[in-house]
Each structure stands twice: as C-alpha cells, then as structure tokens.
Amino acid sequence: MAVIEATGLGKSYGGKAAVIDLAFRVEPGSVTGFLGPNGSGKSTTMRLMLGLDNGDGRTTFDGVPFRSMKDPMRHVGALLEAKAFHPTRKARNHLRLLAAANGIPDTRVDEVLAMVGLHSVTSAKPKGFSLGMGQRLGIAAALLGDPHALILDEPANGLDPQGITWLRNLLKQLAGEGRSVFVSSHLLSEMALLADQIVIIGRGQLIASGAMSDFITSNARTAVIVRSPDMALLGPALAARGADAQHSDEGAYDVTGIEQSVVGDLAHEVGARLHELSTRRATLEEAFLDATGMSEEFIGGVQQRAPMGQGSPGDYGQQGEHR
C-alpha cells in the first residue's frame, strides 16, 4: 500500500506557469482519475511527481520521494509516454533492461508480457508495434516490479475497445488489491467507468478533487425532470420549498434544489397530476466541462463549425442522461 501525496507542485516554462501550487492525495485501493483539458499540465505534473522535471513541491510515496527510492520500480510503476523504447531492442530485452536495474528476476518479464497480451511478440522488435502494442509494452514495464503505486499517463491511448476494457478491468483489479492507481485520460466516458476518485486541474491549478460520485452529484446540471399539466398548482409549492423550476425545451421543467421523492410528495399534497418525474444526473463530461470552464468554449466552437456542417453537440457526449 502506498499513499501518494503531492504538495506544492509547481513548474514554469520561460516565465509562464504550467503547474501552480498543486496539492492532492491518492489513496490506496482506489483508481484516481487525473483530468484536465489539453495543455492543463497533467503530463508535467506526473513528471514532477517522479522527479523527471525540475520544479517546486514534493511528492512522496508512503513518505518517500521517488528519487530517494532503492529499486524504485518495485514501489512505483510509471507509464509516461507511448513507444519509449529502442526500435530494435526486443520487447523482452527492453523489460530485462529495466528489470536488471531494479533487482527484478528475468522470469517476471515473461509474466508481465503475458499479462498484457504480448506473449506472442516477446522476441519481436518493437519498431513494428502499433501504438496500442507500444502502450501494452509500457504498461508491462510499469507492472514489472509489482509496484504498490502506479502512475499512468493516458494509458488507453491507441488501445482498441477490447484493449480499453482489458485495461479498465486490470486497473480496477490492481486497485482492488490495495494499490494506488493514478491515471490520466482524456476519455471522460471511460474515466467515468474506471475511476473512484478524481483530481481535476485547469491551467495548472487544482479545480476539484475527491470522490467521483460527489463531483458529479454536486454539478448544477443534476436536476429533477417534472412534466405536469398542473404546474400552476405544483410550481408555487416547489417555490415554497426553495426549489428552482425552469421550463425546458421539451415542455418539461428542470427542478433543482430538491429531491425527486419530495417533488412526488408535494404533487400528491397539492393534487397535481404527474406525467413524468425523473432525475437527470449530470455526466462526468458535463461536470468536467463546467468545472474547467470549457462549456462555453465548446459551445462557441460548435456554433462556428455548424455552418460548415461539421460536428454536433452529440459528437461530444453532451446529451444529458435520463435515468
């Protein structure tokens, strides 16, 4: 088990701040998703955590900084970029090289190659590997030392749908074994299925961290959908309870600030008929876009593109989810 604790992380490039006083904690037994728009500083943060970039702050793994560790791959497994290998060094030799530095037996190399589905190409030169195979080799390297903590930067990049499902199950299993898994991804729908905890950054600063479910529930787009021919009766009753009812495009009302069950009770009390009563929960995408202030940028982009007949909100998973 390894608690990952980052405090005061900071990094500037040519006077421009890329990461600003970032602090968060990754607990064992969970998958923590690391989210942020492109260029928000996710990869820089991960490099800072591992001491690969020079900057401010400190990251410890059970109290020990990465650069102070003996046999670090036995404690922390990292995947920072796809295809970080010599093109003619065989896959098995690439891992043996890393294993040699960390006192890991060569037998473990074949184990992890089998684990990531590369057992048939152990003697192949990676220059012919696809991006997905390169990612699998990188994941194998991260798992080589059977580490307590994993730091993975966009590990799903290049994986096919089956590969993404495999990766999700693997990371959940590893977290279930008590490891700390810290993983960045721009695939929000995938992250919604994978992560229990989230750390969200924007422009290098922390925007939110905590449980995924709390983050989504607290988003303003979570609302009770009410469709009733008797809104003249129900509306004032909702207002009296402090709820806010807004007329939506579909002829229903989006009611916020009140639970679905309370709306049902109120309708019964005032004698209002209900044709629909449901809760629409925000998606991770909606919550993320709101939190990072990207919703308006997104809408602006669509409006600009629309006359050219390219793209639609649906392409980006913007539709609310009715449950």
Next chain:
Amino acid sequence: MTAALRYEWRRLWSIRSTYWLIGITFGLQLAGTLLAAMGTSAVENVFDAAETVSQIITLGAATGLSPLFTAYIIAMFGVFCFGHEYRYGMIRATLTAVPDRRAVFAAKALITALLAAVMSVGCSLIGMFSSLLFLDTRGALSSDTVWYVVLGAALFTVLFGLCGMAFAALVRNQTGALAMVLLVPLVAENIIALILRIVSQDGGDAVELAKVLPFDAGAQMYASSFADELNRFLGYDPLGAVGGGLVFTAFTALLVAGAFALFLTRDA
C-alpha cells in the same frame, strides 16, 4: 551505482548497433593493417620495426598525417549511450528505472571508457598480428616505443569516447553529436590551425596556439618522432605525449563536467 551499471551494461548488449560497431571496427582494422603490412618493405632493425609497427597499428595516425581512424568509430559508443536515450525517448524510462542521475551518468561514462579502452587495445593487437604475418617485427614487441603507442592510442580513444558521450548529453541529439565528433577534430581544429598559421606568417607566434587545440594535442599521445618533425615543419614545437595528453584530458574533463551539470539540472 551498481543498479546503474547493470542497466547500462544490459543496454549496451541488447542493441544491434553495439555488435555492428564492434564488427566494423575490428574488421576494418584487420583489413587495413593487413594491407598496410603487405605494402611495407622489410624492416632492417628493431628501431625500424618499432616505428613500422606503430604506424601499422594506428594505420598511419602515428605520423600525424591522418586521424586515428578506429577512435572515430569507437567514439560512436559514447555518442549512442546518450544519443539513443534522447532519440527514442528512452531517457524517462531510464530515469524511472534508475532515478539517481549521478549514477546514470557515471555508469555511462565508466562503460564507455572501459569499452573504448578494450577496443583500442584490441585494435592494436590486431595491428601487431598483421605485422607479424608479413614482417619480421617480433623484436618490436619488446620495444617501449610500440607499447607507448598502444597506451597512448588507448588513452586517446577513451577520452575521445567520453567527448562523444558529452557531446550527445549536451546537445541531446544523436545526429548532432555524431556531426560534432567528426567536425570538431577534423574540420574545426584544422580551420583554426590554418588561420593561426596565416596570422603568424609575418613572424607572429600565434601558431603556437595550434599545439593546444585539444584533439591535435591529444594525438601527441600516440605520435611517433615523425609527427614531431612534421609539427616543427608546420611552425610549432608540439607539447609531447604528456603535455598533449594533459591538454586533451583537461578539455575532455571540462566537456564532461558541463554535460554532467546540465544532465543533473535539465528536465528529462
């Protein structure tokens, strides 16, 4: 440190370029020295034999008229030890396997130096073997002259290999480092020496500065008396094996120290 050495040792022997560089170096040295020995007339005495063997094992570099050919190939090991890290994005994988940058750098320097020394001595032995096949040079093998050349060539090659490593670590570009390994000693130094000679034509002593040009000075470590005479003809007294060696060592040390300092402080 042992972790970094284990890593570097496996890195070296798990890529094809190591094997083809060794094959090319020894193969060309064998072919070159065999041809040189075949083309040499019979030696008359031990002193003549020692001079002849010195020229054969260095493929004429001991005369000062040509560069030490094998050192240029062997220096590629130095270039590749950092060049591959940056060319293929391996540096981050390396530093997550061995986060101690001092140890990583030291291991690369140690293994580059060791390999360069072994290969240089191997090349000299190949040259001796070729000499013995065609010439009566057995007496030369007990001559200090020959062994000083062997030692000098090995030291020069080690320092040259470390320069190659330092160039690659400084520019973080394999192609750029390879170009520097060739262009600095073969082109830049010769242009500077030529300029110094032109400047000194009217009686100035600026040409004396040519003897501290580092690669040229380093070549004094394996130079024969013929090279001394050539340098005097060109206008300056050479520093000699010790002086030249010290100049080249100081240059290499500065280069390696600069590369080391930047390696510690730069982002990976």
